[in-house]
Amino acid sequence: MSKVIIGVDLGGTNVKTAIVTPDKEVLSKDSRPTHAGEGPVAVFEAMEASARDAMQAVDVTPEDVLAAGFGAPGPMNWRTGVVYSPPNLPGWKDVPLADEMAKRLGVPCYVDNDANVACYGEYWLGAGQGTESMVVLTLGTGVGGGIVVFGRLLRGIDGTAAELGHLKVQRDGRACGCGNRGCLEAYASVTGMVKTAVENLAKYPDSKLNLLCDGRPDTITGKMISDAAGEGDAFARWVFQETATWLGIGIGSLINMQNPEKVVLCGGMIAAGDLLFKPVREAVRANCFEVPGNRCEIVPAGLGGDAGVIGSAGCALDRYQRENAG
Ligand SMILES: [Zn+2]
CATH class of the missing domain: 3.30.420.40 (ATPase, nucleotide binding domain)
Incomplete structure (x- = not known):
């Protein structure tokens, strides 16, 4: 053997x-x-x-x-x-x-x-198989990531490279768990998406989310937003659009820097399918150069857990x- x-x-x-x-x-x-x-x-x-x-x-x-x-x-x-x-x-x-x-x-x-090996898994046997340059973003409680260039993980001199959740997308923006402000994670994680919903819900009293959370915005989950958006709720769809726009800003910068073949998105949020991927693809193209933006495919992960x-x-x-x- x-x-x-x-x-x-x-x-x-x-x-x-x-x-x-x-x-x-x-x-x-x-x-x-x-x-x-x-x-x-x-x-x-x-x-x-x-x-x-x-x-x-x-x-x-x-x-x-x-x-x-x-x-x-x-x-x-x-x-x-x-x-x-x-x-x-x-x-x-x-x-x-x-x-x-x-x-x-x-x-x-x-x-x-762990974030780097998950990225390597997608490169080796998952959605990034066959590429030699790709990015993985995991959208969960936080935003994790990994980068493969020339078929190798980009680790950096101290092994701290590819902290993609902490790319800064807004000056003096939302507080992030890392102690800084305006990080991608503060907007594009599930936690960030929920925060966007909670902050804006009062302006949309007719949103289905009010019913789903039983009038208690502090109990809103990513799944509730996804369910409401799936049923066509305009506010929940706006929350996805907003989250996708932040992701597009971060991913657009990554594409301008790296010109990767694929950006693979992982985590529970990808179950939303086109609700997420369609606005993300549009936002990415609006935030990077045309050639690398058209080249790069934004795809869901292939290996799950x-x-x-x-x-x-x-x-x-x-x-x-x-x-x-x-
Ligand atoms: Zn941060």
Whole structure:
């Protein structure tokens, strides 16, 4: 059997593992609780058990494994595989994740930022397959991102590149969780979209959203806005339009900078389909040069929740091959 790669997606709630071949065939998968509240050792044990069970399911031993890749929450040093102190992994401080897991599994281990591996997953096996220049934006509670250029992740000198949620789109704009103001995330995340709805709802007393939230704007969710827009509610559609315009400003700048083949959008918000993509495509074209704007396709993600685990494997393969080339 040719050698395989282990991909591990370390989230605050669940650890996911996949055994993947260099030809991108997913042989087996495993998922289990992270036990993040119990500290680093419990998390190591969960990752080791998950990897061993996924290996056992397809009769793979450590001798059959080329490398293992871990997508973990940052901040971190991706070169050394040391994870500093992620907010959703309590008790972690300068944890040598790559070394520890290499000891436990007996295979070379690589660690990368979770947003970057999810981007790499879409590049390797998802909606960005076949491109060599692409951008991923994940629209969730915040806005995450990743950039691939020349078939490689753009990491930057300190590994902090592609914090796309914190592109500034407005001077002195809305406060962002990062401490700055006017970041893309403050407008184009689901949280930002909800904020836009809440701030403007009083002006639209006839909107269906008033009924859906039972007169309590503080309970409005992205899904309510999406449902109301789907039923043709003019205010909810305006909220999508507004969110799409902010996204178009951010994505337009990225396109002017990078001239990518594709921008892949991920996260729960993409379930809105054309309600989101149509105004985003229009706003993008209005905010960048014509040639790169017409060239770039704005498309939904292809891997859903598996982008991280598959990207962790793909990234580890890429790093192993580069380290061991010639
Ligand atoms: Zn920010």
